[in-house]
Amino acid sequence: MKKAQIGEKTFEIEQEQDEYILNGQPFTFDLAKSGNGDLHFLVDNKSFQTKIISVNKEEKTVDVKVNNTPYTVSVKDNLDLLLAKLGMESVGQAGASDVKAPMPGLILEVLVSEGQEVKKGDHLLILEAMKMENVIKSPADGVINGLHATKGESVEKGKILLSL
Incomplete structure (x- = not known):
């Protein structure tokens, strides 16, 4: 499972074999890459033109434009979620080092x-x-x-x- 945070909204994304689940509901998508690094998504028959602006690996954030609207997406993977569940979310982050x-x-x-x-x-x-x-x-x-x-x-x- 992965969690993505966009503003105040949180999205849980799971993949079970060839099926994708978003917030508990199955969904379908298609992805096409263009030559200039843009991505085109078709999600449940809705079109989204996406451009990645920047990636911050340390903070696990991605600045993107979706249909020309800017967003900052914070992503947590299985390890991040497990550490948070164990109360250890600050491991590997700022602090004594x-x-x-x-x-x-x-x-x-x-x-x-x-x-x-x-x-x-x-x-x-x-x-x-x-x-x-x-x-x-x-x-x-x-x-x-x-x-x-x-x-x-x-x-x-x-x-x-x-x-x-």
Whole structure:
């Protein structure tokens, strides 16, 4: 089962072999892809021209235009639904986390300090690797709980650089 949220409306979608069920009711659809990435759906004999604008894999959202009207669709799969049922929906989301070196390199600059609040996407460190400067950004909103790397330090891939 999958759940899709569009505005205040929630849709439950299930597939049982060749049959699709939407909110407990069977439905039929046909899909055609055009060369420019647009999709054309025929759902229960109603036509929908759809264009995917953007996909955010981290937040599991898709911005689409359906018949030229924009929508943001939030999608939950079986794992998301199971985690929510177990009260663990925040697993893998923002919260206490470690920021690790994505590759071996040299810490050129530490741009934050312990106790500092950061927002998702804020610059945390500059890591030189393969003669290129790489900005390490915050994966989530939070507070710097610990710095584990210093300016001038050589680090290996996977070393914890700081904790949020």
